[in-house]
Amino acid sequence: MNLPAPLYGTPYFAVVFTSLRTADDPEGYATMAARMVELASQQPGFLGVESARGDERLGITVSYWQSLEAIKAWRDEAEHRLAQAGGRSKWYQQYRLRVCRVERETLFERGP
Amino acid sequence: MNLPAPLYGTPYFAVVFTSLRTADDPEGYATMAARMVELASQQPGFLGVESARGDERLGITVSYWQSLEAIKAWRDEAEHRLAQAGGRSKWYQQYRLRVCRVERETLFERGP
Numbered sequence: 001m002n003l004p005a006p007l008y009g010t011p012y013f014a015v016v017f018t019s020l021r022t023a024d025d026p027e028g029y030a031t032m033a034a035r036m037v038e039l040a041s042q043q044p045g046f047l048g049v050e051s052a053r054g055d056e057r058l059g060i061t062v063s064y065w066q067s068l069e070a071i072k073a074w075r076d077e078a079e080h081r082l083a084q085a086g087g088r089s090k091w092y093q094q095y096r097l098r099v100c101r102v103e104r105e106t107l108f109e110r111g112p
Numbered sequence: 113m114n115l116p117a118p119l120y121g122t123p124y125f126a127v128v129f130t131s132l133r134t135a136d137d138p139e140g141y142a143t144m145a146a147r148m149v150e151l152a153s154q155q156p157g158f159l160g161v162e163s164a165r166g167d168e169r170l171g172i173t174v175s176y177w178q179s180l181e182a183i184k185a186w187r188d189e190a191e192h193r194l195a196q197a198g199g200r201s202k203w204y205q206q207y208r209l210r211v212c213r214v215e216r217e218t219l220f221e222r223g224p
Binding site: 003014016018020022050051052053054058059060062068087088092093094095096097098099100101102103104105106107108109110 | 115128130162165166171172174199200205206207208209210211212213214215216217218219221
């Protein structure tokens with residue numbers, strides 16, 4: 001695998017979504033999570049997404065967007081709204097969502 | 113476990129560090145990573161940190177800071193500099209580092 005290229009061109013915006021899962025419904029959660037990545041990728045202004053979930057059920061997903069308007073439109077997307085409701089009703093114990101303006105970016109790539 | 117409280121008070125700053133590990137030196141990497149969390153926590157302006165590493169060696173660490181000056185001071189901290197050099201010489205295949213201004217935050221806590 002590779003990380004997506006970071007050269008989106010600052011300034012752009014990041015949504016940092018940090019979540020602690022319940023133990024409930026792992027299959028339904030995985031299906032929803034994959035669908036949301038697919039759906040987000042089709043939204044206007046979407047730039048990319050990175051996601052990791054480690055032990056102790058803590059996960060971090062960062063999605064990147066061209067504008068705050070694009071983030072608002074994604075927040076209000078109908079199928080995404082249903083997923084958000086599912087998150088609050090069964091999948092998440094806690095979450096934090098932070099909308100950020102990316103001011104500077106650097107990258108490192110190991111040589112061959 | 114619990115997520116740290118998010119009420120740091122906007123605006124503040126986030127460093128989103130996304131990395132792809134090499135397969136090398138897992139013990140040395142784990143020791144360094146734990147030490148860097150401990151050391152960062154002692155820096156002026158440090159607010160908190162969240163970290164997850166999933167399958168396929170992709171990890172995301174987000175640290176939160178009161179100011180851009182605090183982020184610069186942490187970047188230049190001597191032991192952290194050594195860890196950064198180790199990251200480029202052996203631990204990381206790729207990384208992206210994004211310095212962000214947190215503009216808005218929301219949280220969810222499941223009731224008892």
